[in-house]
Amino acid sequence: MVKLYYYPGNANLAPHMLLEELGVPYELVLVDREQNAQRSPEYLKLNPNGRVPTLIDGDLVLYEAAAICLHLADRHPEAGLVPPFGTAERAGFYKWLIYLTNTLQAELLTYFYPERLTDDDAATAQVKSHAEARVGTMLDLIEAELAAHDGPYLLGARYSAVDPYLLMLSRWTRMMQHPARARPHLGRYLERLIARPAIQRTFAAEGLLAPLF
Structure with a gap:
């Protein structure tokens, strides 16, 4: 199952909306910025920038919100959330x-x-x-x-x-x-x-x- 590491209202919001639009199963994992969890050793292993969001999709670990959005749209072309290549x-x-x-x-x-x-x-x-x-x-x-x-x-x-x-x-x-x-x-x-x-x-x-x- 896809995992999206998030903090409410942060840059995870756009990929989170796409996941809901796609209707694919996913899990939200809170990164508590109030506790500086984005700087924890465990999180930095996933995202060395110490920023939110991070997406886990199988063996893929992906950060940068725009890259996550592109990945989700390309993984699910049937949803039509990105126009066809070359157009x-x-x-x-x-x-x-x-x-x-x-x-x-x-x-x-x-x-x-x-x-x-x-x-x-x-x-x-x-x-x-x-x-x-x-x-x-x-x-x-x-x-x-x-x-x-x-x-x-x-x-x-x-x-x-x-x-x-x-x-x-x-x-x-x-x-x-x-x-x-x-x-x-x-x-x-x-x-x-x-x-x-x-x-x-x-x-x-x-x-x-x-x-x-």
């Missing part, structure tokens, strides 16, 4: 998944952990403020993309693995001055996603409370 739609899928993980998620980490970039308290607040502004411009780009096409999802008509990933990152902005949900197209998009039964089950399993995004 323009597949290229668009790669573009958005990499944009979300390498650009938006990276900037969100700067927002949440500004102290990693400076030892000065005043500079920490400035780094956080600038990161929030840059996140806003990235969300504006996604808002424009959703406004430009008729489909209800990020790729258009197709629900794919990039949608739960975007929901996860949008949720991380929920306490910002101008969160993702405040944009009209993005807000309606997030409402559609949160109504999906698989996503509702995931949020319930992780014990996530309002505001959900």
Whole structure:
């Protein structure tokens, strides 16, 4: 059985939503960050970065949330959560998944952990403020993309693995001055996603409370 090591609301949320969407058997294993369990010798043997999530699938030990999402989608092509290889739609899928993980998620980490970039308290607040502004411009780009096409999802008509990933990152902005949900197209998009039964089950399993995004 697949195992997903998680902590509520962390980067495991996207692969967790995919597992529920796929309907495959899996086990959740809590990594208690309150107890610094991600730094335990046992966990570091699985994920030497000391980060969440980690996926165990048979003999495969996989970390990095985007890689886990790609693996799950490719393991279950019948679910249609990723477009076929070699198509323009597949290229668009790669573009958005990499944009979300390498650009938006990276900037969100700067927002949440500004102290990693400076030892000065005043500079920490400035780094956080600038990161929030840059996140806003990235969300504006996604808002424009959703406004430009008729489909209800990020790729258009197709629900794919990039949608739960975007929901996860949008949720991380929920306490910002101008969160993702405040944009009209993005807000309606997030409402559609949160109504999906698989996503509702995931949020319930992780014990996530309002505001959900």
